[in-house]
Amino acid sequence: MNIIVLRRCGYKDTNVLLLVSLSLADLLLSLINGVLHIHFVIESFDFVAASLIGSYAQQYLLSTFSSSLCIVQCHLVSIATERFIAVYFPFHVARIFSRSRVLIIIFCMYIFSIIFYIPHGLIYDVATTSIPGTNRTMYIRVVSQYFLANYDAMYKYSVLGAGNLTTGILPAFIVIESALVGMKLIIRKSQPLSKMKKGDANDLKGMRLLMAVCVVSVLVSISGLTIVHFHNDRRPVYSSVLELKIDISNSISQFFSSTNFVIYVTMSNKFYRTYRRLICRY
Template identity: 25%
Template sequence: LWGLFGNVITVLVLTKQGLRDTLNILLTSIAVFDTVFCFTQLLQEGIFILNNYDTHAGNKYLIAYFQGIVQWNHLALTSSIYSVAIIGVERLIAVCFPFLAARICTPYRTKCLVVLTEVFIFTFTFPQLFLFTEYKFQKHLVVRLIRSWATNSHAMFYWIYLMPLVQVILPLCVLTICYSVIVVMLRTAFKKKSKMASKITKSKKLKELKIFRLLFTLMTLALISFLPAVLMSMTLFSTKASGFVLNTDSFDFIQILVKFFSHLFPSANFIIYVTLSSKFAATYR
């Protein structure tokens, strides 16, 4: 509920400012996707809670969830991660090519990139609607989902290899590379500014140095926050690919951690690029 409320407020604030800035466009898209993700997650948790009190009604809504809602949950999560990856690329361009960034990252190109990304993700996640189609009704109205794709080699390839690769591993690896380069460049600039500040004390250079230290700390924390998600996603991918089957508790725990760390990205980027946007710009001025 807190995440849903916060993302709705973020959408209202950013849209009120207009979508004329590339960063506002990307942050608005992240907030929208996180809103959809939080809403679908609440539906899922609500159905599981209902199932504890009314098994018949809970199973009925559970079937409806897997038939028409689960795709939007995965779509929103994947879209959020890809939007944050785009922000990482945009920040990398701003740091590496500060004089060309304004011409490369225009609002029109950003909107087109967001739309094309969503079309790709929607097309990729669409087959998920057909992965859970067979149901077996057992005693006491207990429903067991049967994955009809288990005997289909193409469906297995999609579920085991393509889904974790495209949905999590690929965008997070892109984000890791971008932030790693940014952190290295910030570290190099930090050393140069330290030498300048040691010569000119109690001046504007010293103030800029304090700002830079704050930005460097925040970006380092952002890098640390999504590295566990990359490692856990790769572990999950290699586990599925090798044929070793995790037990339900371990699988659910890894999935929860991946989603948790994935949703630290919007918060970290919002703090760095919105709350401290003027300070970030001043650092590279």
């Protein structure tokens, strides 16, 4: 639905390009998150099949999920940066965020996120174990030999690098830039109406949007950092506590990306009118 609405708005505005790409990344994130948790549904019918599907899904799709989350957050940082430049350097925003440069930025965000999270797929392997008292075999995740052979480097990467990028560094950029833009807009709002420029009234509409994004980023960032550093055990084992931590972290990440996209789209009068026309037509 979001992609259809954005297409109806046209691609002349570079913000629409970013939002279309963001919606695609958010869709990919949602689909992968659904596949990662589908084994909970299958478990009620066939425990062994659920362990097989769940183990291989976690093995091969977890790095893709992390890449998708990084792509989503990079888009949010780009949008916040564009708004920051538009407010503080209004005469340069059209030159800096031209259509060609935005397309290059989008391409680089995808490439960087995919390459950066490739090592995530090397942390765990899938192994088999017998169920006591039966002749059945179940599938479990175990730490890979590659991870054990390069333990120190992989531990620093997974905890200090990849873990903090999507739960601390990128949300921090969003918070700082949104806060600075919000402060500037508050200062404009405090001016007498007679001294306000014609375009300032439209700029003030973005204050609520950016402050909402800022608040959501702070809340999710704190939650994400708590999850990442909770039960931060250096022992190379895969436990049920770690699996629970991963599931909670993935759910928070899904909430983060979906909420921010809804804020960006629904708090814009242009997108709201397009939504309304599209819904009323049907």
